[in-house]
Amino acid sequence: MAVAESAGLGPVLAFGLVGVFGVGAQWLAWRLRLPAIVIMLAAGLIAGPATGLLNPSRDFGDLLSPLIALAVAVILFEGGFSLDLHRLGDAKSGVARLVFIGAPLGWFLSTLALVWGAGLSWESAAVFGGIMVVTGPTVIAPLLRTAKLARRPARLLQWEAIVNDPIGALAAVLAFEVVITLRSNLPMSEALGHLALGIVFAAVIGGAVGWAIARAFCRGLVPEFMKVPVLFATLLITFAVTDSVLHESGLLAVTVMGLVIGNADLPSHEELRRFKEHATVLLVSGVFILLAANIEIDQLAALDWHALLFVVLVVLVARPLTVLISLIGSGLPRNERVFIAFTGPRGVVLVAVAGLFGQRLVEVGVLDGGRIGPLAFVLVLVTVIVHGFTLAPMARRLGLANTDKPGLLVVGGSRFTTALAETLIKAEVPVLITDPNHAHLIRPRANGIKTFYGDILGEAAEDKVELMSYSTLLAATDNDAYNTLVATDLAPELGRDKVWQVPRLKDDRERHALPTQLGGRRFGAGRTLEGWEKLLAEGWTFRVTKITEEYGLPEWRQKRPNAQPVMVIARNGDLRFVVDPQAMKVEAGARIISLLPPEAKEEEVVANSIAGEAPSGQPGPAAPIP
The missing domain is CATH 3.40.50.720 (NAD(P)-binding Rossmann-like Domain)
Structure with a gap:
């Protein structure tokens, strides 16, 4: 038994558990209508530090780091692919400000918050501060949907998250390259040249591969059934080759590759988009579970008031200052600027990239890089919970919610x-x-x-x-x-x-x-539509009937034997059309919208006249809307 425990689960069984915990957490979050990231964090901590069932370092060994690196590469490719520059609409100006002004400013302010609040070294803070530019595209979308936000602030927040997704990773790559070159004791000119070479090399390779893939797809050189496999295989080999030639250039290369392909107006764009979304859900879930399960109890215990101070500085100082300064002169109303300033949930991309670079920093001798992973989890957990409960009320208070x-x-x-x-x-x-x-x-x-x-x-x-x-x-x-x-x-x-x-x-x-x-x-x-039009031409009219405990569906059928039910408005406001009138089920409090024949309208008028009522009214619970 002791031998089995020391040997661990093995990579195959560990893979299965990661899939079960990751996808299971996503499904449970959907059922409970909670942010998926919170459930995934709880699942990872339960599987890892709490029970010891899953220990990624033990179960995967040397495979863990490259697995996470490949998954992060796919996630960043998805971020670049999602950045369709033609779809910014009326949010283009604000998004540009949040990117070109907000991203560098947010990087700087987040770095200060990490140094003064969390007590990290400048090296770790610069790398993690770049990653914190990301505001969580996988988290912001469901929050905006729940809040029913007006179109322009919703677009600003959503596109800021999409655009800054790859930019945050690139900032982390640049900061990490600076750390490596400074620690290599190279002359400053040589170190800067090495850094510039890495950026240019990755951008050129990523752009060239993306252009080649787009041209091949447009010219029909790749059959439809092979487009997704070819894209996926090309993505992996591009990352592997560029990363092996020049360390850490692979992430930049695949991000640029995704950006080029995503803006190439491919005829199969929608199919590719759906595939990469499905792949990203699986990979994000897996990476999140791996990173959460790999956290050690000592790392969690080391989180003290410094972690709390760091989160407070980010949420209440760094984020608001970044947005308010960036949007000066943008012409946006004050309520929209305030709302955007205090809305910055972080997501799984932040945790995935932070976990990867935290390990890399430790490997090059920056020991407090190991604190980046736990701090990332704390920041994500707090921002998701805070914004999850305050986003909708704040939107309503500022007059930005669609009521x-x-x-x-x-x-x-x-x-x-x-x-x-x-x-x-x-x-x-x-x-x-x-x-x-x-x-x-x-x-x-x-x-x-x-x-x-x-x-x-x-x-x-x-x-x-x-x-x-x-x-x-x-x-x-x-x-x-x-x-x-x-x-x-x-x-x-x-x-x-x-x-x-x-x-x-x-x-x-x-x-x-x-x-x-x-x-x-x-x-x-x-x-068919022609059939519905024919009924209206013959004099059929729409009526709305409320179903109650006293006046149920049997009573409605008895009174309206010739009615053609079209749709039902449920008690909670949900809308559904009637597929089979005979199998229709309607709960008390719902309303039936139906078409009534001309004779029913005449009978209604006669009945109302006898009752001494206006023709538009009808006594009882089945009163039609005039």
Whole structure:
């Protein structure tokens, strides 16, 4: 037994445990609606220092450092790949200031906070201060979604995180190269030349490889099924070769490579983006678990009031000063500048890169480099928890939160969608109708419905449509192929259960059926847009009926035997369309939106006249919205 314990789990079983703990923590965080990074930190500490079940240094041995280095390389490539310079929109000026002014200033102020607050040496502080420029793109997005932030401050925070993701790593690389050259006792001119050579070498190699990959993909030299494997293999070999030729240049090379490929307008960009997102989730989870499990009890015990002072200086001094100075003269309103200044959650990229460089600093003789990892965990934990609880209230207090209920985004202007939108608006559900055909928007505009003229998949929509304001999408144009394209493209962003599509013509025929991964969910028992339009032309009208404990679904069915239920507004505001009217389930407190035949409207008018009421009203819990 003692032999087994000393030998450890072995790399294969340890790999399995890292995957289970990492992905399991992500899933648990999704179920509990908590920041994933908090659950992953707890999982890593439980698996490592708390129980000793997983000890990465023991279980992986010499493989640990290169494994983390390769994972960080992929993560930084993803950061560069995500930086699409064409999509900054109206946040471009503010993002430029936060990058060109904010990044160097934040590096300097963070270094001071590490020296004066945490008591680190200037060497460790300079390296870690560069990494702290990163504000956590994997953390900020879900926080912004929860806060329902207005578009411009949300874009500023999101793009600052995306842009500074690779910049923070590059700053750490530069600082580390300076540390190495100074410790090599080389003359200053030679040391600076060595540093400049490393930067130029990595940038040229990364740019050249990225350009070559982009050209090969555009010219069809690589088949579709091999694009992702070729990209992944090229990424790994680029990092390995440049890092072996010139130490620590690999991270810069893959970041530049990702930046070049991400801005090459590749036709397969979306497929590559989704792959690297999936790979990044796995690698981020794995690296985070490895680093958390590798922390020793002595390192955690060494965290004293200096660590607390360091976090306070970063959150309340370094970050606000960096943002407020950077945005002077930007023209942004004061409430937006204040909000951005006090919003700077750190994420897994910070921990991954900090853990890597902490080990490298110890290897070159900077002993307090071992404190970087625990300090990074503390900073991430505190900022995620603090911003997780304060972001939404602060946004509301400063008037930057979208207080509307989750709404419906309708793609396609028609008689059916206009009537449905009018009904939803009366039920206090926000609706936006978009259509690339200007003529199709005449009817909804005449009825006072909010519209957007243009392609919902285009760049203009990214700048002008608050996609986060709409929880559900309905693709209902008169073009089945376009509906399928819209639903397929936006499903990963909104969630496949929230994307709906009017049934296609011949959708029920095997010869014309599409794979399940294409298009959105169908509703209305197969009735096409033409079928819905025909009902309206025959005089059918929309009605909203509230279901209560006393007036339940059986009573509604009995009173409305010919009604065609279209959708249900749940008690919590969630929207869902009715797939099969016979199997429909509606809880008390929900509302049913249905189409009623002309005779039902006449019966309603007669009943109201007998009761001495206005035609627009209806007694009881099933009162329609006038």
